[in-house]
Amino acid sequence: MGKSKGNLVIAIDGPSGAGKSTVARILAERLGYIYVDTGALYRTVALKANRASLDLGDEKALESLCRSIEIDFRPDPKGIRVLCDGEEVTDEIRKPSMSLLASAVSRVPAVRKALLGLQREFGKKGGVVLEGRDIGTVVFPEADLKFFLEADPRIRGERRYEELKAKGEKVDLGETIREVERRDTSDRTRSLAPLKKAGDAVLIDTTHLGVDEVVAKIVQFCRPKLRNCGP
Numbered sequence: 001m002g003k004s005k006g007n008l009v010i011a012i013d014g015p016s017g018a019g020k021s022t023v024a025r026i027l028a029e030r031l032g033y034i035y036v037d038t039g040a041l042y043r044t045v046a047l048k049a050n051r052a053s054l055d056l057g058d059e060k061a062l063e064s065l066c067r068s069i070e071i072d073f074r075p076d077p078k079g080i081r082v083l084c085d086g087e088e089v090t091d092e093i094r095k096p097s098m099s100l101l102a103s104a105v106s107r108v109p110a111v112r113k114a115l116l117g118l119q120r121e122f123g124k125k126g127g128v129v130l131e132g133r134d135i136g137t138v139v140f141p142e143a144d145l146k147f148f149l150e151a152d153p154r155i156r157g158e159r160r161y162e163e164l165k166a167k168g169e170k171v172d173l174g175e176t177i178r179e180v181e182r183r184d185t186s187d188r189t190r191s192l193a194p195l196k197k198a199g200d201a202v203l204i205d206t207t208h209l210g211v212d213e214v215v216a217k218i219v220q221f222c223r224p225k226l227r228n229c230g231p
């Protein structure tokens with residue numbers, strides 16, 4: 001990891017499978033920035049709510065759950081590890097069963113409110129790449145740079161399928177594509193902070209682009225801002 005270049009806040013939003021996580025992680029690494037995977041926060045709340053058999057309609061219980069748990073990110077050669085109350089939950093929160101549950105939990109206003117403060121805390125000093133659904137629209141509307149990654153839904157489903165298969169999950173391609181589409185609909189149609197491109201975000205269609213090409217495009221947009229940050 002190089003010396004941190006400037007103190008920018010960089011927002012990367014988009015639907016599942018558009019390539020946000022990989023791109024955001026590599027970009028943060030290149031700039032010497034902190035990488036914040038905000039989806040991991042919703043996934044961790046979903047995991048905890050599931051373990052406690054909480055009713056997703058019980059907003060009060062979900063709110064107090066959010067306020068009582070401590071979520072931490074630890075850099076690791078294999079990526080970022082996620083800890084909740086000291087327990088490593090990185091792999092568990094990535095299971096397919098947690099994806100739709102995280103999306104359902106993210107529709108609950110009290111959960112969004114509780115996690116908003118946490119996300120702003122992570123980004124307040126700058127030098128950070130935050131990845132999610134509403135970073136450029138709600139969490140950091142004043143971000144220095146905003147990108148919105150999109151891709152054909154079938155390609156996104158295939159990427160997600162390959163990712164899960166590589167982790168040893170037993171998955172079906174058709175089911176994975178349907179899950180990605182269901183989650184998209186849920187994330188795009190919720191009333192609070194829906195998934196949508198900020199007016200001033202740069203749209204990048206990753207359907208026919210490799211990770212390196214997407215990172216290169218983003219770096220091009222970052223250069224002028226980084227130059228203004230001094231040596």
Ligand code: DC
Pocket residue numbers: 016038039040042043099102103106131132133134135183187
């Ligand atoms: O990025 P992900 O697939 O890990 O996110 C899981 C869910 O969390 C996603 O379907 C919607 C929710 N989410 C959100 O509402 N806002 C964010 N900034 C990030 C994720």
